[in-house]
Amino acid sequence: MYHKTQCEGFQCEQAMLEVPGEAESIRQGVLERLVSWMRHRSLFVLAYGTGCGAIEMRPLMTSRFDAERFGIVGAATPRQADVLIVSGYLALKTLRRVIRSYEQMQEPKYVIALGSCTINGGMYWDSYNTIKQVDRYIPVDIFVNGCMPRPEALIEGFVALQGRIKNGEKGGYHHYREHIDWYKANQRKVLGDQIPPTYTCDWYHAGGVV
């Protein structure tokens, strides 16, 4: 876990990116279990078509792969969405919008990053205006590897996410809220003045953390 005494800012990137140990054994009451169960059965997706991955998300929703049978449907606006799909590489301009949309979503919220570009930059690894690792800027719950991953792979990602939600594991949004300074520092590093206004996440500092 991240401790301020160990390292500061970018010194501790590696520690930050590591999965925080094995999933803590979660004790849930009846109500919590019920709620988690409802949550895992109903995921509203904000499909952010940033790159070529967007083309793989359409068949996911339509008749062939039919994501609706898992309770996965599209949402029109970030306010209504539970899952943000980042589908492919992020240019700096789109990164700004993705951060903005992510911060506007209502918790609990999850992020699925699609394709190799979101993991290490993929074929854009030496591009001057794309970022390489999405999870330095927003917390990603599930990476789906591939260039591009097939809808089956995406469905598998969704099912894995549903499993985590059902077990009541802490989502990435907890991480984001607890380490907001680190994320903001990273965002500011690449975006500079263009960083989105902070009023969507300011309240994290005001003792709003549960």
Place this chain on the structure above:
Amino acid sequence: MSAILRLLFLIVSLSPGLLLLAWDGSLSWTLIDGVRLSLTLTPLAGFFMVLLAVAAPLVALPMLRRPLDWSSLALYVPLVLGMELLLLAGDFISFFIGWEIMTWSSYLLLLRSPRADLETSQSYILFNLASAFLLLAGILFYYSLSGDFRIGPLAGTTFGQELILAVLLGLAFLIKVGTLPLHIWVPSSYDQAPDLFSAFLSGAISKMGVYGLILLLTLFPDALTSLAGRLLEGPAAGYLLAWIGVVTSVVATYKAIAQEDMKRLLAYSSIAQVGYITTAIGVGSSLALAGALYLALVHTLVKVLLFISVAGIVLQTGQRRFKDLGKLIERMPVSFFGVLIGIIGLAGMPPLPGFAAKYLIFVSLVDARWLLLLAAMILASTAAFIYCYKLIYGPFLGHANSPQAREAREAPLIYLVPQVILMALLVLFGFLPGLPVQVLIDPVLVALGMETIGGASWAELTTTYGGYDGVVLMLVFIIAFVLVTGIFLLLRGRMHRAGSPYDLSYAGEVPTEGTPLHYGAGMGRELHRIPLVGWILRRGTRGFYLGLAGQMRAAAALLGSLYVGRPQIWILIAVVVFAASLAAQSMLGGL
């Protein structure tokens, strides 16, 4: 000195109420030989006196705000007194005197506004004088029929005579009411009049036309049915009047939606509302008349409330257009509730009494089997939701669009007191929809020789088609609201307020102060794409009047061509006319 004068002014504004309480019996004296003036308070006039008694002091109170405009106050006094005379009149002479005092003092009051331009004041006085002359002609014709100026039912008249009387007086009152196509003086004068006086124009003065129309019905022995027989279950002549009213409502409603100025919107909405009243008068059954009177009452309350609220906004911000206002809900909360209650009443939503009035009118239309009229009326009354929403969204919700709107403060107390009183009255009548029926409307119906519609209790509104219970409705709604809110707050999970008004889901973009986020001015523009609405909005009555003026000019030119500069032709014409008239008389056997 000033305090005494203001006190006197208030007493005059309260005089309709005092008159209602104190008036007893009647006054009568001989003006000249054979012509007696008489003042009585009939139940019908009493009803409209109640409207005046509500509107006059509530409009007068905010007028006392400093700096005082003494001449406005001085003109307001004869206006109120003239209207009292008009309502008390038992004969047409005093009726006409009251009418004229009302017309002229309201005209002079209108001129007190710095915004009143020549065209508006001209159209105001011309239309109102036309109304007065038609009234005069109607009165003289009435005198020739009955030989007396007393207002009472005619007997032994022919169809032609009744028709002439109905057209003369009806036109006079329809001009005052402002139905299509005689409405063009209304929007600009309501808009340009002093802000508070607009409330009185819409709330009280337009009701005098309604009073006249109902009075006109009482002149005929069998109301409108005697004119042209019956159509389905209602009078055929009323069918025409009802369509005039409904077309007025539909057109005025769409015009209201298209307005970008608060007061003009309210002016058009007044025309639409009075259109409903005209329709109900056309139906003429006891249900319909009750509906007409009820709607007149509600419209007075609502319009005085709305115009005073709007006057407060204009006073505090200096802006009157939707695109220059916005987000006043936090700065002017009382005015917000004023407008909110006002539009609920205006739109005729339950549980406020606007619904009760609409309900009576709808049921009366179904009862008369005039379903097509009903459909057209539903069209107007549903489209009214759009302008009602615009009226509350534009100034109060959304984003502040001008520096004044960002810094406005709540309207002064003297503006808020009438608003609170009116809100309380509206809510009270919402709880007790039967109260106005039993206390105010049933006496009028009895006096007109119609069956009463009052129910068992004040809480109920009953008709032969079924009714509803205001107390139960209101309580169910309130309890449901409290329960829902309570349960919602008990659910776990955090609620927090957005850190900035610009925290909007805006497709990933970050709107700033410069982003045009206020939709107030554009609302309703897309209605133009609906063929019927677009057709209505593209047309105006201006073309009609221009055409009329053109015809007049042509006729004048034709007459003018007779006046050539040679005297021998005049003599020739005179000889020809003389010979023709002699010939005509001899042929008719006069000589």
Place this chain on the structure above:
Amino acid sequence: MHAVVDSLAMIGVSYVMGFLFYGFYRQFNARVQRRWGPTIWQNLFDNMKFFFKSETLIHGPMFFFGPMIIMAGAFTTVLFVPFLKDSDWLQGFSQYGNLILIIYLLVVGPLGNALAVGSSGNPFGVMGVTRGLTRLMGLEVPFFLGLAMVMLQHETASVHAIMAAQDSLAHWGIVTNPIAFCVILLPFIGSQHGAPFDVVGAPVEVYAGPRVEFGGRLLGVLMTQRMMMSIAKLVLLVDLFLGGATNILVLIAKAFSLFLLTTVISMVFPRLKTEQAVDFFWKVPLGLGVLGVILTVWLPSWSA
């Protein structure tokens, strides 16, 4: 006491019917599109998920009270529609109301919510509201005309009396007054936010709509009220045209068959733009209504 239990029962029944009907709708829709579709409980899951969201953003007090008003409006509407005839149960407060009141109650909530949408300050939301009000203006005219024909036929605005008059299949409204039913059917689909008249919410595709700013538990409230309102309207039409119901099973069966009819119509038509929808309402259903009025009201009075 009876009134309280009865009211709770009505609210419960309408909620359960609501999510089951809409769950069925989603599955049926999926089958038509040759996919499996979600379970029939999916709408319950969605709704509960939203109710248990741990974060809810509001834009000021009016934004919070709007959904409360719409929910209170939905409760009131449900309580003023009689669910059963010849029964003490599931009556709510319907004896204190009438048909016209119910029609207006259906609109109270959405208008309250429109205030919330306005106070959110999102122009897309207000656009959605304007679209909604425009569509309402279109559909209300034929809808109300059809209802007026029913009221005229029975000479009352009381739903109880209209139900009582339909004592056998031959006296059902749909048999005795088929024109009114046809006039009402399409506007009814519009008022249920069903395709092809669903451009207002435009689920999924269009960014703008009245719900653009609502998330978390407030969205849950909006979903709930919509399901309950839909059931209230369905039951109202069952009362008016299908002779009402004497017990809950019959009620569900009748409401379901009506729902199936509207669903089948919705499923095969593409979405209309707002002005197209309004124009359509004013041409086809309203034209039919005018014809109906001429046939059932004018002609008999002339020939008499």
